[in-house]
């Protein structure tokens with residue numbers, strides 16, 4: 003790194019050490035990649051797995067080998083955690099159970115993972131005066147006000163009823179029986195705790211609310227690099243269906259809306275937070291792409307078209323199939339109806355804007371999925387009949 007990096011206020015950026023918890027996951031792997039290839043910062047990478055960052059850890063001859071160290075540990079029960087936080091200037095906490103299929107079927111694990119297990123991290127940062135960037139979620143907004151309005155209400159057109167704004171929008175969850183909201187509720191409470199640590203004890207914090215970040219290495223392909231009965235997030239579910247030439251399953255008609263942002267755009271935002279503490283501390287940031295909104299049905303249609311382009315295989319005659327949420331996720335599932343992030347706070351503080359269109363991000367992601375999994379899936383699919 004020959005040239006000195008400059009922050010948004012024109013000051014040179016000092017190299018720091020980052021304790022990254024959950025570094026082996028989807029977001030962690032991209033963040034480690036960025037930090038190693040473009041910055042002089044050091045990373046203490048903590049996770050139970052390291053498959054997604056193996057390419058950054060081996061061989062020893064990699065140019066950044068001395069700047070990244072992997073520590074295999076479970077933060078639920080490992081006395082090394084406080085020492086590692088103390089060794090670093092900044093802690094980034096990404097560790098969580100964050101797949102919707104778990105929220106209503108493993109609500110205890112979900113609540114423990116997203117609230118209880120994060121408590122010591124917040125406490126150690128606060129007690130040792132260490133800065134914390136904590137990953138929350140857009141799910142803390144829950145459902146929109148719009149979803150409760152009568153179909154013919156003119157208020158439905160008012161952005162205040164559906165655009166989600168960090169300092170104004172309420173958090174609207176379903177009833178307790180709708181265990182889907184166990185995740186969002188645990189994330190909301192840890193956000194409140196971090197905010198209170200800031201207010202009462204001076205903790206320097208930034209809270210990130212990702213809005214459906216997607217790209218290569220997200221989750222797993224069932225039966226290939228994850229459990230065959232597992233249900234990952236929608237990008238991996240639909241990729242799996244396309245790779246296996248099965249119809250894409252639309253839960254409750256695929257009417258829910260999402261905005262998707264390319265992981266590489268989103269990582270730029272996180273790097274700005276890391277390197278501009280004066281502008282990021284004390285803030286909660288939406289990080290998403292309001293221009294990439296689709297219904298899940300439209301996402302399925304677009305992924306089908308893109309996959310035909312990148313694989314050269316014609317689409318199925320009936321590319322999608324409807325399934326009920328009860329059948330797909332089980333009892334207690336519920337959904338966010340619509341998620342458009344307001345971008346004014348991140349724009350003002352960090353000058354960040356997403357760049358990549360949904361078509362382009364799907365094209366690069368599905369090219370990766372095809373290259374990585376097509377052969378393995380073909381082999382796995384012929385096995386049962388061959389034996």
Ligand SMILES: NC(=O)c1ccc[n+]([C@@H]2O[C@H](COP(=O)([O-])OP(=O)(O)OC[C@H]3O[C@@H](n4cnc5c(N)ncnc54)[C@H](O)[C@@H]3O)[C@@H](O)[C@H]2O)c1
Nearest residue numbers: 024026027028029076077096097098100137139212214215
């Ligand atoms: N990807 C998104 O669009 C998105 C959206 C909203 C919120 N988030 C949040 O961002 C964070 C990272 O998400 P991701 O998409 O990279 O998920 P991920 O599941 O790929 O990564 C999480 C990582 O944390 C690790 N982990 C979990 N519990 C741990 C423990 N007890 N000890 C050590 N490691 C542990 C996992 O092994 C995994 O590698 C999560 O907090 C999630 O809630 C992500």
Ligand SMILES: O=c1ccn([C@@H]2O[C@H](COP(=O)(O)OP(=O)(O)O[C@H]3OC[C@@H](O)[C@H](O)[C@H]3O)[C@@H](O)[C@H]2O)c(=O)[nH]1
Nearest residue numbers: 100102139141214234235236239251252253258298337
């Ligand atoms: O095969 C599928 C999978 C999913 N879906 C639907 O696609 C939509 C998106 O589902 P995802 O699995 O990506 O998850 P969600 O967007 O609901 O939640 C996610 O959002 C933010 C993060 O906190 C978490 O990563 C996760 O909770 C949902 O409406 C879901 O019902 C399908 O229609 N078919």
